[in-house]
Amino acid sequence: MKRTTLIAAIGLSISMSAGAGEMAFSGPDSVDYSKALWSALGGAKLVGAPSMNPKPYKGVHPHGAVLTTATSSVEVNGHSGKVIVKKNYGGEGVSVDAVAKDPAKYLKAVTVMFQREDGYDSDNQNWFWAKYKADGGLHTNGKGMMLAGRVAKGKPKGCIACHTAAPGGDYIYTN
């Protein structure tokens, strides 16, 4: 009897700590979800080749030297939501004109906000955050954590912390 309770308690604390990790940051579920989202974005021609390339403009830190922003809506695992795709361009010789001529050459990262189903992250308007490489793989932070999911919930820096400061209280800067 006692033994079972103990085992159950251990099981519970393990699953709780895994849950907390996933809450704070990315985890396997978020990585899987980022793949499903990337393929939905590809289907909508928002990423990959050929994809729509909106007019580039001079960017601001921490996103690239040159940026494009596209807003649309896509369906992921049966949920359809608003998506904002920001392409971040950089590298030697980068300029608005250079990117307009050859976007693929300068594409460093694709940062995405996708509004997931209610309850995904009610504290933060259910945004799913991801920072992709040009090929759809994920960028990692300094500690090797994949940048996908509730990034970095509860931390003083990162996607959520900085976007919380966006005017209008909707986490979106480019309104």
Ligand code: HEC
């Ligand atoms: C230090 C602040 C800061 C951090 C950290 C940050 N962003 Fe942003 N983000 C901005 C600013 C400022 C803009 C507007 C840039 C522009 O002029 O297009 C922006 C724009 C965006 C946009 C376009 C929608 C909008 O808000 O205008 C997306 C998508 C985005 N960021 C995703 C991310 C993701 C994903 C991360 C984390 C990997 C992240 N951002 C981290 C400041 C930040």
